[in-house]
Amino acid sequence: MSWTTQMDAARKGIITPQMRIVADKENMALETLVQRMAQGTVIIPANRNHAHLDPEGVGLGLRTKINVNLGISKDACDMDLEMEKVRHALRLGAEAIMDLSCFGKTREFRQALIAESRAMIGTVPIYDAVGFYDKNLSDISADEFFDVVQAHVDDGVDFLTIHCGLNRLTAERIEKTQRLTSLVSRGGSLLYAWMKENNAENPFYEHYDRLLEICAQHDVTLSLGDGCRPGSLHDATDAVQVQEMIVLGELTRRAWERNVQVMIEGPGHMALNEIAANMVLEKRLCHGAPFYVLGPLVTDVAPGYDHITSAIGGAVAGAAGADFLCYVTPAEHLRLPTLDDMKEGIMAARIAAHAADIAKGIPGARDWDDKMSKARADLDWEAMFNLALDPEKARAYRESSRPAHEDSCTMCGKMCAVRTMKRLKEGKDIRLDD
Template sequence: MTYTTQMDAARKGIVTEQIKTVAEKENMRVDDLMAKLAKGTCIIPCNKNHHSIVPEGVGEGMRTKVNVNLGISKDANDVELELDKVRHALRLGAESIMDLSCFGKTQEFRSRLVEISPAMIGTVPMYDAVGFYDKELKDISTEEFFKVVERHVEDGVDFLTIHAGLNRAAAERIRKNERITSIVSRGGSLLYAWMEQNDKENPFYEHYDRLLDICEKHDVTLSLGDGCRPGCLADSTDAAQVEELITLGELTKRAWERNVQVMIEGPGHMCMDEIPGNVMMEKRLCHGAPFYVLGPLVTDIAPGYDHITAAIGGAIAAAAGADFLCYVTPAEHLRLPDLDDMKEGIIATQIAAHAADMAKKIPGSRDRDNAMARARADFDWCGQFGLALDPERPREYRQASQPEVEDSCSMCGKMCAMRTMKRVREGKDLGMAK
């Protein structure tokens, strides 16, 4: 029996190698995973042309996954530097890489990324179209947009961010309800401008069936972009955002009718108390499709520290049911991140994802924390470093300030509470006077 996509295979009862791999990783019964894939509440983004991939699942009952944004731009177009970032991101355990390249040799970077990356890869073809054709946005035709989509898919990209829900109705909603930051989605703003300048409908909304044809052929997941996501707290959960989300729910059902896997992208910037409601709204309006969020950033006043504001929002969102977190770095809103920025962003987002997994009671999610607790109680420093999300930093801190005795740190020394309790229980002298 043949199949077109992982969703199609699940619906036909075919156990693919990708399904086996993900079920094992997630400690999930194959039958349970297939039921979720068939329903659309889980996805396995895995392009048939991405031969180096080690598949991951995203969705209901699974570990929260972390995405890292990379790519070349006109102001920072060093392909080798970006590939070095890719290798660092993979070593740090990122499950996904989004290539947001928008200038120059985008295909060279994309092809090399697909070749070396076991992580799933996403792109935003709209970014690439502007640089690829090297002409005014308004002069790019619908046919040309779709040629770029086809090229990305043929190159092996596992998921595509397409802002198909930002149609003319949503654009009108934005005009009637003024925002402080208007449209902050790069792809969304480009499509809005194209629609305005050409007095036409969003080509990806108007020709959505053609997009589904491409995705179905190569088993590419659609990441339905939130072109109306809020760019500040004041704009969150407004009419435009909600109207677009309703449209995305309709587009989700159309994709599922073609066995095309879907996830939904979400905000953005948002006050903490709104986050659980937004997750619930997405799950309701988009029929349980996996939710992929950027942050949300919970305050607008922390430039240089937005990896922290995003991690706070990401932890709340994932604990409420979001499935996939896009990392945010300290350089967000300010510059292209360097290697250090990238590392800070990945670790902060991994902390948020892991904390949420424990809150969601994902099987096995507390095992590592319990092992760390035992290593601390035993003063097993090497064990602690090995269990840490980032082994390098705690090792550096330990080496930089050596204590008088090995069973303590330089903050408490012999008055360490754990040391005191351990020695008392073992019938040993505390050794304070020595």
């Protein structure tokens, strides 16, 4: 029996190789995975043209995944450096990489990225269109936008961020709502400007069926972008954000009718006490589709530390139902991230994702922590290093300040509580004077 997309296969009861891999990774029964994929609550972004993909599932009951943004721009067009970031991100455990390239040899970079990466790849085609055509935004035609989408799909991109929910009705709401930061989505602002300058509907909304047809060709997941996401605490959960989410819910059902996999992109900045309610709102309005969030950043006053504000929000969001976290680096709002910035962002996002998995009761998540606790109780430093999220950093910290006694560290020395209790259990003397 033939199938077109992973969702189509699931609905026909066909087990694909990607499903078997994901079920094994997640320790989930194949029957459960297939059922959730058929319903749209789990996706496996896997373009048929991405030959070396190591597939991952995103959605209900699965581990919280993280994404890393990178790419070339007019101010930073060093392809070699960006490819080094790709390799760095893969070593650090990122499950997805989004290529946000918008200038220069974008297709060359994208093809090299897809050829090298076993992680799933996402793109935002409208960024590429502006750079590729090298003409005024308002002069780009709807057909030209779709030609770029087709190129990305043909190259092997696994998921596409398209801001389809920013239609004329949503645009009117923007003009009536008193936002502090208006639109902060790059793709959303570009489409809004195109619509205003051409006095036309969003081409991706108006010709949505055409977009779905392209996605179905090679089984590309549609990541419905949040062009109206809040860029400040002041703007969170306002009428503009909610209006767009309502439209995204309608578009989700239309995609499912064509067997196109969908995830929904979510808020950027949001007070801590609003996050859980937003997760429930998205799941209700978008029919349980996987939720992909940027942050949320829980305060606006920490430039240079936004990987921390994002990790706090990401942990709360994940625990409340978010499925996929987009990393944020210390350079957010300030500059293009360096390799060191990227590492800080990835580790912060991975910590948030794992904390969320513990709260959600994902099978095996708590076991990892219990193994670390056992290693600490045993003062087994090598086991601690091997279990650490970042073994290299943990080992370097200990080596930088060696204790007088190997069964302690330089924080407490022989007064270490763990050392004391371990020696008592072993029937050894507790001596602090030698």
